[in-house]
Amino acid sequence: MSTKKSKKLDLILEEAAKLFKQKGFAGTSMRDLAERIGIDAASMYHYISSKDEILRTICYNISTVYISQLAEIEQKQATYTQKLKDLVRLHIRVMVTRSAEVSVTNNDWKYLAEDSLQQFKARRKEYERGVAALLEKGVAAGEFEALDTSVALFTILSAVRWVELWWRPERGITPDELENAIITILFKGLEKTHHEHVS
Amino acid sequence: MSTKKSKKLDLILEEAAKLFKQKGFAGTSMRDLAERIGIDAASMYHYISSKDEILRTICYNISTVYISQLAEIEQKQATYTQKLKDLVRLHIRVMVTRSAEVSVTNNDWKYLAEDSLQQFKARRKEYERGVAALLEKGVAAGEFEALDTSVALFTILSAVRWVELWWRPERGITPDELENAIITILFKGLEKTHHEHVS
Numbered sequence: 001m002s003t004k005k006s007k008k009l010d011l012i013l014e015e016a017a018k019l020f021k022q023k024g025f026a027g028t029s030m031r032d033l034a035e036r037i038g039i040d041a042a043s044m045y046h047y048i049s050s051k052d053e054i055l056r057t058i059c060y061n062i063s064t065v066y067i068s069q070l071a072e073i074e075q076k077q078a079t080y081t082q083k084l085k086d087l088v089r090l091h092i093r094v095m096v097t098r099s100a101e102v103s104v105t106n107n108d109w110k111y112l113a114e115d116s117l118q119q120f121k122a123r124r125k126e127y128e129r130g131v132a133a134l135l136e137k138g139v140a141a142g143e144f145e146a147l148d149t150s151v152a153l154f155t156i157l158s159a160v161r162w163v164e165l166w167w168r169p170e171r172g173i174t175p176d177e178l179e180n181a182i183i184t185i186l187f188k189g190l191e192k193t194h195h196e197h198v199s
Numbered sequence: 200m201s202t203k204k205s206k207k208l209d210l211i212l213e214e215a216a217k218l219f220k221q222k223g224f225a226g227t228s229m230r231d232l233a234e235r236i237g238i239d240a241a242s243m244y245h246y247i248s249s250k251d252e253i254l255r256t257i258c259y260n261i262s263t264v265y266i267s268q269l270a271e272i273e274q275k276q277a278t279y280t281q282k283l284k285d286l287v288r289l290h291i292r293v294m295v296t297r298s299a300e301v302s303v304t305n306n307d308w309k310y311l312a313e314d315s316l317q318q319f320k321a322r323r324k325e326y327e328r329g330v331a332a333l334l335e336k337g338v339a340a341g342e343f344e345a346l347d348t349s350v351a352l353f354t355i356l357s358a359v360r361w362v363e364l365w366w367r368p369e370r371g372i373t374p375d376e377l378e379n380a381i382i383t384i385l386f387k388g389l390e391k392t393h394h395e396h397v398s
Contacts, residue, residue, distance in 0.1 A: 144389045145383055147380045147383060148377075150365075151381065155384050155385075158358055160354075166349075178350060181347050181354075182350065186388065189385060190334075190343045191342065191343060191344075192342060
């Protein structure tokens, strides 16, 4: 695909994600999308064949980002604590920078056609397994509290999910500050550690 | 309302919540519900007038439970740490014991009619404000890390949301163990504290 064509496709996907987020996947038509982008529907089909293909591409792109970030982190030379912190930071960063696409991936994946649905679920499972493995290795290495892996896994992934809905530059908190605050809660906990504990 | 009538209503609400969770609010009819309970549709209208009223009652009941738990905790003589831990524990417990109704409240509140929708949003806001106040007082008392209140609030509430979807007795973890594990992550953090830190 030429760079120009690929850029146009990125724009279509981004605007489609915003529309799906606003009006729902079912409530959005290819005509709505063409109008929003300002091209006629016929020429949009030059870039993408259907609403289903748009959804499939968005879900595929976002899950690919997550899986690539995980793969990169797995190969790093670092403690499990550092690896998992980096992963959580990158996970949040995707929500901040691509919030509409993440929202569509989180909420509309259930409208994927059967083949893509199975593929998407497998990729999500792959990501969850990777994060679970980091947790288990971190426990084995004595870095993490020995907690039930599923509970730790879903608590972490769930703890960051609101970001996609909430963060906007106007919130007065930078992505860095946001990531640091969430990482503090998940890794050090809300409770202040008293080194000189008087009981 | 007589006890017998009220018990029948509770049953209707519970079964309705399960159906809404399974088939969606829009996809469930009063006829489906009557069939599931095994009474005829006409006599069901003796207990409840419409699908909208069912949804309103479920959302009202669940938000009332949350708000009452908060009010009770606010009046306790305890540290803010203890209060917030108790609140998180009770919050999770509602998800474990009334998962279908919590699911409907979390996902289908947007189908509430205008008046009930405004009331529901106000009650949700009230709960969030109460939790935020516990966080802020805990920071002021030196008990909690000084983090952005909104970030801490939404991280906590979001961190427990998966429970409603996941927990079943067959998971091999008791509600107590589940609550303890989540509370450990949120208050002490995943990272093991090394009192004898060698760097």
